[in-house]
Amino acid sequence: xxxxxxxxxxxxxxxxxxGVRNALDGFDMLVEAGQVHGFxxxxxxxxxxxxxxxxGLIRPNEGRMAILGHEVPRHLPEVxxxxxxxxxxxxxxxxxxxxxxxxxxxxxxxxxxxxxxxVLELVGLRERAKEKVKTYSLGMKxxxxxxxxxxxxxxxxxxxxxxxxxxxGGIREMRxxxxxxxxxxxxxxxxxxxxxxxxxxxxxxxxxxxxxxxSSGSVADVLAQHTSASVKVRLEPGVDLLNAxxxxxxxxxxxxxxxxxxxxxxxGNPAQITKLLAEQQIFVAELTPISADLESVFxxxxxxxxxxxxxxxxxxxxxxxxxxxx
Amino acid sequence: MxxxxxxxxxxxxxxxxxxxxxxxxxxxxxxxGGVGIFSTKLTPAVTARAQxxxxxxxxxxxxxxxxxxxxxxxxxxxxxxxxxxxxQPTPGDYExxxxxxxxxxxxxxxEDMLVVLTALxxxxxxxxxASFVGVEWRNGGMMNLLLWRPRRAQVLLTKLGAxxxxxxxxxxxxxLLWTATFWAIGRFRGDLGKLxxxxxxxxxxxxxxxxxxxxxxxxxxxxxASIGRHTxxxxxxxxxxxxxxxxxxxxxxxxxxxxxxxxxxADKWVxxxxxxxxxxxxxxxxxxYASGGNCEQPVFTITWQMAGGLLTALFVLVTVVAMWTxxxxxxx
Ligand SMILES: Nc1ncnc2c1ncn2[C@@H]1O[C@H](COP(=O)(O)OP(=O)(O)OP(=O)(O)O)[C@@H](O)[C@H]1O
Ligand SMILES: [Mg+2]
Numbered sequence: 001x002x003x004x005x006x007x008x009x010x011x012x013x014x015x016x017x018x019g020v021r022n023a024l025d026g027f028d029m030l031v032e033a034g035q036v037h038g039f040x041x042x043x044x045x046x047x048x049x050x051x052x053x054x055x056g057l058i059r060p061n062e063g064r065m066a067i068l069g070h071e072v073p074r075h076l077p078e079v080x081x082x083x084x085x086x087x088x089x090x091x092x093x094x095x096x097x098x099x100x101x102x103x104x105x106x107x108x109x110x111x112x113x114x115x116x117x118x119v120l121e122l123v124g125l126r127e128r129a130k131e132k133v134k135t136y137s138l139g140m141k142x143x144x145x146x147x148x149x150x151x152x153x154x155x156x157x158x159x160x161x162x163x164x165x166x167x168x169g170g171i172r173e174m175r176x177x178x179x180x181x182x183x184x185x186x187x188x189x190x191x192x193x194x195x196x197x198x199x200x201x202x203x204x205x206x207x208x209x210x211x212x213x214x215s216s217g218s219v220a221d222v223l224a225q226h227t228s229a230s231v232k233v234r235l236e237p238g239v240d241l242l243n244a245x246x247x248x249x250x251x252x253x254x255x256x257x258x259x260x261x262x263x264x265x266x267x268g269n270p271a272q273i274t275k276l277l278a279e280q281q282i283f284v285a286e287l288t289p290i291s292a293d294l295e296s297v298f299x300x301x302x303x304x305x306x307x308x309x310x311x312x313x314x315x316x317x318x319x320x321x322x323x324x325x326x
Numbered sequence: 327m328x329x330x331x332x333x334x335x336x337x338x339x340x341x342x343x344x345x346x347x348x349x350x351x352x353x354x355x356x357x358x359g360g361v362g363i364f365s366t367k368l369t370p371a372v373t374a375r376a377q378x379x380x381x382x383x384x385x386x387x388x389x390x391x392x393x394x395x396x397x398x399x400x401x402x403x404x405x406x407x408x409x410x411x412x413x414q415p416t417p418g419d420y421e422x423x424x425x426x427x428x429x430x431x432x433x434x435x436x437e438d439m440l441v442v443l444t445a446l447x448x449x450x451x452x453x454x455x456a457s458f459v460g461v462e463w464r465n466g467g468m469m470n471l472l473l474w475r476p477r478r479a480q481v482l483l484t485k486l487g488a489x490x491x492x493x494x495x496x497x498x499x500x501x502l503l504w505t506a507t508f509w510a511i512g513r514f515r516g517d518l519g520k521l522x523x524x525x526x527x528x529x530x531x532x533x534x535x536x537x538x539x540x541x542x543x544x545x546x547x548x549x550x551a552s553i554g555r556h557t558x559x560x561x562x563x564x565x566x567x568x569x570x571x572x573x574x575x576x577x578x579x580x581x582x583x584x585x586x587x588x589x590x591x592a593d594k595w596v597x598x599x600x601x602x603x604x605x606x607x608x609x610x611x612x613x614x615y616a617s618g619g620n621c622e623q624p625v626f627t628i629t630w631q632m633a634g635g636l637l638t639a640l641f642v643l644v645t646v647v648a649m650w651t652x653x654x655x656x657x658x
Pocket of ligand 1: 014050
């Protein structure tokens, strides 16, 4: 597999009177050809900054980037025709119609103007194409944005929160559209907060937190890396659960009691559980790793899981708890 | 080239451009209409009527003077005892030409009309230029375009080129219409005056200078709005500069008796550019009564070359800064 997108050591610092903010702090990313790649991260973690930098809109302080094998931003003019992008709900000139907006882009970009009607059809705006953009709803503007990104038949499609404002039907259409595009050989980079969506359509993901990559790989790999952390423990009937849980807690485990079993949250090495309990003549009846969903992995990796009684502020990252028993 | 076509299309499709062009044409139409309606052709009948009126006025003035003299002879005290000082009108006081109705003289007055046209077009060019790029910045169109065309310098220069070409087109077309209509007014409802090749050449050169002024005004609006990333930035700078220079600086300098304080008035420079020269008087200098007994103060003449230099400098400065900031800055 060839890399369509490579980023390494990307650093972007915003300076203002209030001080210095490291929006990107040595970020790395790799997207392979033909994949739908999810780009996940909490608010303010640097997703949009990464995409803007990649597209030459902002200048990085440091780092290396390549799109379709060309160094960017230096060779961006050569690859621009192969990259379609929308960055954080783009705005359009309200007094032009969708048709006019896309036609202007098509002329400016030397794209066959027949494409305009094709993409309008594709995103479901055909009937409304001759109305002014300012009369559009949020989701319709978002569809227009996607249409503008598809206009040049890109090899790499970069979408920053494309589902923003779409109705459920629209989200599903978007999902199908992306699968179709990817099947036709297009590589799609997709940033989103809708993790269920990502889990459904993405082949691989990159998770970013505070300007750094915290995990990456195929969805299955990312999930697997963290699945073993949680195990469900069932004891022989009649054994005092509370007592056993207390025992593990003193050893440092995070234990959540359920009616007939308990869950150890940070069990890096499940064998430790059996060993500890067996030493006290408590025998385990069942020990199953709980397969995590992307959401819990995301919350754990980015340290943004809500904590009772606290209002987490953006940029606030809880110290991610290290595995227990490793 | 395709970008240039797209930008030209964007320019002419914009409502702002269309509304402003239509408004300009309306105002120009009103001026043409006004001059056309009030101007009268000086036919022999009209001249004869003026002559008759002048003679009649002269006659009644004569009669009035005679009556005064008669009254003075009766009671000189009422006239200060000096009947000789009662004014005796002469025919020269009642020349027929002063009784002629207004008649537009193309040869004499068209240059002023060109200046009126230029002033209006320059303001419109500034506004169109500013809004052309200012709106792009506001609505994210600039960012969208850069995703397609990452060469920033080329994008901005192409936009500027499309704008300036549009303005040249507008100016040339309205200028030709302007010339034709005023020529027609002179021909049919006024006087053409002496139209030697030299006069036409002079109109032509004034027209070219007008064109340059309109182009520079458009480029300044464009550049300032691009630097400020907002249409209003250009208007802000224009109004600010006007207030500071026109009212603030020149008032302060006048009060401080600085030499040639009027040099800081923008209109002096525009006048110099359009009429080939403008005089600035040093109000702070002592009077020189040597010649003719009138107060003569030193005069500085702004030539059109100096004014042209200033225009070029402004154009280059604003365009270069606009290019530089456009290339350097992050686009969010
Ligand atoms: N122009 C700017 N000036 C200063 N700081 C900025 C600027 N743009 C972004 N930032 C900061 O950079 C950080 C990353 O922002 P970015 O927009 O990349 O986040 P994001 O991952 O896209 O978030 P979201 O999920 O909310 O879209 C934030 O802390 C943000 O405040
Ligand atoms: Mg974002």
